[in-house]
Amino acid sequence: MSLSADSLPPVPLVASAPPDPSVASLYQEIILSHYRAPKHKGALQGAAAGVEHQNPLCGDTISMQVLVDDGRIADAAFGARACSITQATASMLLSRVIGLTVAEATQVVAQVERLIEPGALLSEAEAVTLGDLRALASVVRFPARKACVRLVTGAVSDAIAPAR
Amino acid sequence: MTSLAPRSDFPLLAGAPALHYLDSAATAQKPQVVLDALEQFYQRDNANPHRGAYELSARATERYHDARATIARFIGATDADCTLFVRGTTEAMNLVAYGWGDAHVGAGDAIVVTAMDHHASFVTFQQLARRTGAEFRIVELTDDGCIDMASLRSMLDSRVKLVAFPHVSNALGTINPVAEIVTMAHAVGAVVVCDGAQAVPHLAVDVEALGVDFYAFSGHKVGGPMGIGVLWGRRTLLETMSPWQFGGDMIEIVGDQATTFNILPHRFEAGTPNAADAVGLAAACDYLTALGMDRVRAHEVELTALLLDGLQLLDGIRIFGPMTAQARSGVVSFAFEDVHAHDLATILDEHGVCVRAGHHCAQPLMRRLGVPATARASVWVHSTPDDLRALMTALQHAKALFADVAFR
Numbered sequence: 001m002s003l004s005a006d007s008l009p010p011v012p013l014v015a016s017a018p019p020d021p022s023v024a025s026l027y028q029e030i031i032l033s034h035y036r037a038p039k040h041k042g043a044l045q046g047a048a049a050g051v052e053h054q055n056p057l058c059g060d061t062i063s064m065q066v067l068v069d070d071g072r073i074a075d076a077a078f079g080a081r082a083c084s085i086t087q088a089t090a091s092m093l094l095s096r097v098i099g100l101t102v103a104e105a106t107q108v109v110a111q112v113e114r115l116i117e118p119g120a121l122l123s124e125a126e127a128v129t130l131g132d133l134r135a136l137a138s139v140v141r142f143p144a145r146k147a148c149v150r151l152v153t154g155a156v157s158d159a160i161a162p163a164r
Numbered sequence: 165m166t167s168l169a170p171r172s173d174f175p176l177l178a179g180a181p182a183l184h185y186l187d188s189a190a191t192a193q194k195p196q197v198v199l200d201a202l203e204q205f206y207q208r209d210n211a212n213p214h215r216g217a218y219e220l221s222a223r224a225t226e227r228y229h230d231a232r233a234t235i236a237r238f239i240g241a242t243d244a245d246c247t248l249f250v251r252g253t254t255e256a257m258n259l260v261a262y263g264w265g266d267a268h269v270g271a272g273d274a275i276v277v278t279a280m281d282h283h284a285s286f287v288t289f290q291q292l293a294r295r296t297g298a299e300f301r302i303v304e305l306t307d308d309g310c311i312d313m314a315s316l317r318s319m320l321d322s323r324v325k326l327v328a329f330p331h332v333s334n335a336l337g338t339i340n341p342v343a344e345i346v347t348m349a350h351a352v353g354a355v356v357v358c359d360g361a362q363a364v365p366h367l368a369v370d371v372e373a374l375g376v377d378f379y380a381f382s383g384h385k386v387g388g389p390m391g392i393g394v395l396w397g398r399r400t401l402l403e404t405m406s407p408w409q410f411g412g413d414m415i416e417i418v419g420d421q422a423t424t425f426n427i428l429p430h431r432f433e434a435g436t437p438n439a440a441d442a443v444g445l446a447a448a449c450d451y452l453t454a455l456g457m458d459r460v461r462a463h464e465v466e467l468t469a470l471l472l473d474g475l476q477l478l479d480g481i482r483i484f485g486p487m488t489a490q491a492r493s494g495v496v497s498f499a500f501e502d503v504h505a506h507d508l509a510t511i512l513d514e515h516g517v518c519v520r521a522g523h524h525c526a527q528p529l530m531r532r533l534g535v536p537a538t539a540r541a542s543v544w545v546h547s548t549p550d551d552l553r554a555l556m557t558a559l560q561h562a563k564a565l566f567a568d569v570a571f572r
Contacts, residue, residue: 023514027507027565058506059523059536081536083504084566142510 025138026145027084034088034132039095041087044077053155055147060086064155068163072101078155085139085148092132093152102163109153112136116146168463169455169545175199177546184517184551189334189495189542192365192387194448201447202389205440213439214413214430228439231446232429238449239360239379240370241396245428248395248402249442253361254284256380256395257328259432260357261292262408264378264401265326268355271297274323276354278303278311279532280333283525285359289328298325305532309336309485316348324354331363331374335524335540336485337468337492339367346375355401361385365544366464366493368457371396386452388445392438402428409434452545460545464494467543467552471496474556478563484533494543497524503566505537511565512539515558517551 050065060082067075078090097105116139211221236244293300327349357378364381383392411434416424468489509521
């Protein structure tokens, strides 16, 4: 699957943020279920040394290991002492990027970062690409929690940077 | 039981009837009298103090001078010129570190802080130790969040030049036995720096009776403006200290190659003073004096007891710090095994309940508690049992939302 910008149709665009401003929109079942049973949480055998990121404002930490084989993310894992949003983001994002090329994963990371900004619009193709991650669009209503998502996207970017 | 101060005294709270502001420990809401004092200064008295030979400037100077006297009285300082204006507690700690520490602490000496020190003190004196080659010693805490006096005793010897600790812990609420610690520190010849940021808004403070050598607090936590605070110091120490910032106001005679410096307090207040905010802070002190600090304390003890009782009803909660209201100020930090502090704060926010979630600028303490963050509720003069009920309801909602979260 190619995720290059050229391959994405420019229209139609959908507003990323759901209309529901309540806290229930943030803690949707999809986010809680990833928090409840996170995927790819733990340590990778034989992966390159991982990265560790901390949010200096809140003290949460995340570690990220990514195994790149022939330009493609073969496997990845995270460890975290962090809130539900951070842990669910890590679980969803790693689930999404494993199997992608480093270039494709970089685009997904950028889309997630765009998703949590006010007024973000996604093409339908992008929405399909993001899958579960679309649930993070509700973070836009909770600006204080953007850093919880960025803690993960920053760590993934950093972890795949050497392979770029 | 109602609030000690009417909600209508605080324009922000009066304008937001559904808001339950339980984050006074981070910053206090401002009484109308403080906002009035600021406006009045700028509308009637504004000129550069100490400079103009005209009536308006003289009036600005007088207002600034009177503010210092009021604030000094509020903290029990008889020598108002030893009450220095700074930006806040953080700058006060830096003034001590650079103004006193660099001249008196060297390699082979030791500095003692506690595991409950705020970063303003912890990091400032840690860096002083690194600059000077002094040993940096950290007093550990007891399981109930008090300074371990045996640990403190074991760290005090003739090498210790400075002992720093908070009067009241910002993250735990613990009220520390200041006089006892001062006696121990002075016995080995150390200078004592006390961080009063969480004490001055809540307790009657008398810096001279406490016996400390330096005492600092921030105006914004007392209901005053942001950007003004106080360092009180012993005259004998302040007079031997070199200025740490240079410029206007703090000079006596400026020669081409050398300068002599002004007397206290100007020697440590370089540049145009923050007169308006000093006047605002004085209004906040007057406001609290009128309420009565003994009544402020009694009100907070009552609310804190309610808060501790209520929180203990929740399954899976961990409450940090002493478990009696008398042993702490109106600050209670807590955490749940299964709901992260940030998630709590977000859900509480939807109920109009403002609490702090995070490490409270006390990462060394968080490490020792074994948590990345806690949620912290804090009360002040306008707080009511109704605010606490809203907190409890919101916490129950948060618990329910995360009830089926099972960890791998």
